[in-house]
Amino acid sequence: MSAEQNTNALTIRRVEVGNKVLSWHQGRELSLGAFPRNVVFTFGPGPGSNQKFMRLRTKLEGFDKDWRQGGGEMYVTIRFYNASGDLVGEKQFVSRGESAGWKGTLEDSTFTYRRETVSAPLDASHVWVVISSAGGPTAIGIYVVDKLIVSKLSTNNTQPEVLLRSPVLDEPAGIPSLNQSPEGWARDGTRPSMAKIVEVGREPRTRALAVLDDDALSHAEWHTSRDLVAPVAPNDKLLVEWNEMYSIGISDYRYVTYETLPPGNYRLRVAEVSVIGKPTGLEATLAIRVPLPYWQSPWFWAALAVLTVAASALSVRYFTWQKMRRAMSRLEQQRALERERLRIAQDIHDDLGARVTEISLLSAMAQNNSTFSEQARTEFYRICLKSRDLVAALYETVWAVNPENDNLEAIGNYLRQRINTQCTQANLRCRLHILSLPPEIEISSRVRHNISMAAMEAITNVIKHGRASQVTVHASYVESTLIVSMHDDGCGFDPLVAPPGNGLINMKRRLDDVGGICQIESAPGKGTTVHFRLVVCPSDQSSRQHHGGNGVAPKESWINRL
Amino acid sequence: MTKSVAIVEDDKGLREQLIAILRTASDIRCVGAFATAEEALAKIPILNPDVVLMDIGLPGMSGIQCVAQLKRLDPSPQIIMVTVYEDTDRIFKALKAGANGYLVKSSPPDKLLEAVRDVDTGGAPMSSHIACKVVEHFHVRAPAYPEKDNLTPREEQVLTLLASGFLYKEIGDQLGISVETVRSHVKNICQKMHVRNRVEAVARHQTKTN
Numbered sequence: 001m002s003a004e005q006n007t008n009a010l011t012i013r014r015v016e017v018g019n020k021v022l023s024w025h026q027g028r029e030l031s032l033g034a035f036p037r038n039v040v041f042t043f044g045p046g047p048g049s050n051q052k053f054m055r056l057r058t059k060l061e062g063f064d065k066d067w068r069q070g071g072g073e074m075y076v077t078i079r080f081y082n083a084s085g086d087l088v089g090e091k092q093f094v095s096r097g098e099s100a101g102w103k104g105t106l107e108d109s110t111f112t113y114r115r116e117t118v119s120a121p122l123d124a125s126h127v128w129v130v131i132s133s134a135g136g137p138t139a140i141g142i143y144v145v146d147k148l149i150v151s152k153l154s155t156n157n158t159q160p161e162v163l164l165r166s167p168v169l170d171e172p173a174g175i176p177s178l179n180q181s182p183e184g185w186a187r188d189g190t191r192p193s194m195a196k197i198v199e200v201g202r203e204p205r206t207r208a209l210a211v212l213d214d215d216a217l218s219h220a221e222w223h224t225s226r227d228l229v230a231p232v233a234p235n236d237k238l239l240v241e242w243n244e245m246y247s248i249g250i251s252d253y254r255y256v257t258y259e260t261l262p263p264g265n266y267r268l269r270v271a272e273v274s275v276i277g278k279p280t281g282l283e284a285t286l287a288i289r290v291p292l293p294y295w296q297s298p299w300f301w302a303a304l305a306v307l308t309v310a311a312s313a314l315s316v317r318y319f320t321w322q323k324m325r326r327a328m329s330r331l332e333q334q335r336a337l338e339r340e341r342l343r344i345a346q347d348i349h350d351d352l353g354a355r356v357t358e359i360s361l362l363s364a365m366a367q368n369n370s371t372f373s374e375q376a377r378t379e380f381y382r383i384c385l386k387s388r389d390l391v392a393a394l395y396e397t398v399w400a401v402n403p404e405n406d407n408l409e410a411i412g413n414y415l416r417q418r419i420n421t422q423c424t425q426a427n428l429r430c431r432l433h434i435l436s437l438p439p440e441i442e443i444s445s446r447v448r449h450n451i452s453m454a455a456m457e458a459i460t461n462v463i464k465h466g467r468a469s470q471v472t473v474h475a476s477y478v479e480s481t482l483i484v485s486m487h488d489d490g491c492g493f494d495p496l497v498a499p500p501g502n503g504l505i506n507m508k509r510r511l512d513d514v515g516g517i518c519q520i521e522s523a524p525g526k527g528t529t530v531h532f533r534l535v536v537c538p539s540d541q542s543s544r545q546h547h548g549g550n551g552v553a554p555k556e557s558w559i560n561r562l
Numbered sequence: 563m564t565k566s567v568a569i570v571e572d573d574k575g576l577r578e579q580l581i582a583i584l585r586t587a588s589d590i591r592c593v594g595a596f597a598t599a600e601e602a603l604a605k606i607p608i609l610n611p612d613v614v615l616m617d618i619g620l621p622g623m624s625g626i627q628c629v630a631q632l633k634r635l636d637p638s639p640q641i642i643m644v645t646v647y648e649d650t651d652r653i654f655k656a657l658k659a660g661a662n663g664y665l666v667k668s669s670p671p672d673k674l675l676e677a678v679r680d681v682d683t684g685g686a687p688m689s690s691h692i693a694c695k696v697v698e699h700f701h702v703r704a705p706a707y708p709e710k711d712n713l714t715p716r717e718e719q720v721l722t723l724l725a726s727g728f729l730y731k732e733i734g735d736q737l738g739i740s741v742e743t744v745r746s747h748v749k750n751i752c753q754k755m756h757v758r759n760r761v762e763a764v765a766r767h768q769t770k771t772n
Contacts, residue, residue: 417691
């Protein structure tokens with residue numbers, strides 16, 4: 001019930017940020033938005049409450065180190081007068097808020113020592129001390145001064161000369177009653193009764209001069225009277241020392257302003273205190289939040305990072321895809337072109353083959369024609385043989401360009417067929433030990449062409465020079481290596497003596513070209529054996545593999561054995 | 563005994579050459595020459611020749627398809643494939659389709675005549691590379707094939723020797739049999755290939771309809 005009343009009695013009534021009034025729900029955190037400027041909190045009695053507050057203080061927890069009291073001031077003032085009694089200068093030593101030792105009561109609080117200096121102006125002949133609550137009429141609170149000493153600082157470093165002291169108040173030497181004024185000191189101001197002598201501390205309690213201002217409209221002061229004239233000379237350097245304790249506020253503290261607030265969480269506390277700064281327990285609070293601007297918040301950077309990563313990943317993917325698509329379409333085009341080229345080649349060769357076949361048949365017929373002369377028939381026979389060779393050569397080309405033949409099985413078939421045909425025509429016995437070569441091992445047409453050409457070269461050599469009755473051909477694919485060897489039982493030759501003819505050089509060059517090895521073993525009367533070895537990897541089927549690093553190591557050893 | 567021969571060849575010049583070669587033999591009579599497979603399919607069953615010389619590469623329906631169709635309509639004519647190039651795959655397919663032998667077109671004329679005369683006793687010689695493919699073909703021993711359609715040990719021997727490059731005569735010497743017997747083995751081998759091919763076709767058809 002009382003809490004309810006209290007809540008109503010003191011409230012935070014309004015929050016403005018840059019002249020814009022914010023609304024909030026009671027008990028909920030209020031966000032001021034990023035970069036708040038000119039934040040004004042207004043507080044006071046709640047709606048429908050007649051409560052009057054003498055003194056309030058505020059503290060924005062998380063931002064303020066100390067309580068804000070609203071800005072009232074009280075002073076110790078040194079006034080200088082000339083010989084005629086006119087004021088020629090003064091120096092105010094201002095106090096605001098609460099002194100370090102202030103604990104809310106005179107009993108518990110402790111004094112703080114303060115030391116100031118002031119120079120006497122020209123014409124100064126004597127000095128006054130004033131203790132005043134005149135820092136604005138609304139200033140209220142308490143200002144206690146004790147053991148005030150004004151002394152003159154000497155230039156030759158000797159002990160300062162004391163000009164003036166605050167009065168001795170404690171009994172037995174001091175005044176008997178707190179209402180009396182000590183000698184040489186007078187109460188003054190618009191309400192002199194607020195200038196008091198107070199008792200401070202506990203056991204022993206000491207007396208001190210004080211101004212207890214609890215009036216919003218007037219002020220009071222203690223000052224030295226004419227009886228206590230302290231003479232000074234112009235340019236005298238005066239040292240002013242005193243002990244003080246104070247708690248100073250204003251009676252009309254109803255708003256507090258913050259020019260700006262950094263991002264963070266805060267709590268505004270508005271508390272009622274007594275005139276001398278002791279909390280009454282009445283307090284209003286408001287939770288405040290200043291959010292990080294979006295570019296400072298972690299989630300923004302996290303999101304940005306995620307977005308950046310995602311975007312770059314996407315763009316990389318997109319570009320890769322584009323590149324791939326371009327490559328694909330280029331490849332597709334290439335393939336289409338290849339197909340078309342193949343088709344044309346096949347058409348030409350089919351047509352050409354048919355025509356040449358026709359010539360071979362025609363010449364064969366003419367050769368058999370008994371009405372022709374013997375010489376003519378011999379010529380026709382030669383035409384017939386040549387055209388048959390031509391057909392074979394054409395087939396070779398068609399076979400070579402057809403990508404369907406880009407595998408080991410095709411090369412096996414081809415060797416079998418061509419060697420068999422060649423040998424049959426040359427009346428040479430041939431024995432083929434060509435194990436079925438794997439169709440799944442691909443080889444490029446270049447490799448295929450070189451291998452088959454080299455093999456045919458070897459057979460041609462046997463037919464032309466070998467004087468052999470039989471040729472034995474082995475072909476196998478073992479441990480990623482294609483091995484083709486051709487052995488004849490002919491005359492043989494000495495590889496060291498006989499300079500290798502074109503055929504042998506060609507074979508070696510063809511194998512060398514595709515990264516393979518060609519080895520020739522022969523001796524006079526012992527026949528000849530030709531070996532081809534070529535590494536063909538099942539994994540990488542590009543032609544580069546075949547004339548790249550593969551087979552380099554065995555090549556050395558094979559060459560050494562030559 | 564005169565043999566009747568039909569020619570299927572799309573190239574006019576070659577067709578005429580083949581006719582001319584056949585004319586040189588008194589025991590061979592050319593009863594018809596056709597430029598397309600379609601025409602051949604319409605006329606050959608009526609003509610019922612002893613031998614058909616069939617070009618492999620025909621425009622439209624290929625020679626291989628034509629062989630299969632002809633064999634279905636009337637298995638009696640012996641079909642010799644004639645080809646410009648000795649293309650392993652196509653010849654093998656033609657043999658599976660039912661062709662009884664094959665010949666390269668540029669072969670000497672007497673070889674052609676010989677092949678026509680001897681086709682019913684063994685056909686044109688099978689060369690090593692075709693024999694090799696046939697060996698592979700028979701190595702697939704699926705239960706779908708009846709035992710009688712597998713090769714006999716002797717046929718297997720003949721085929722292996724053929725694949726190794728032996729000539730018919732050499733095979734005869736090696737196995738102690740006559741060249742004629744070697745030929746008849748080859749003929750039977752071709753026959754069995756054809757049967758197998760038909761079994762395969764039926765099996766394919768069944769899997770499709772299932």
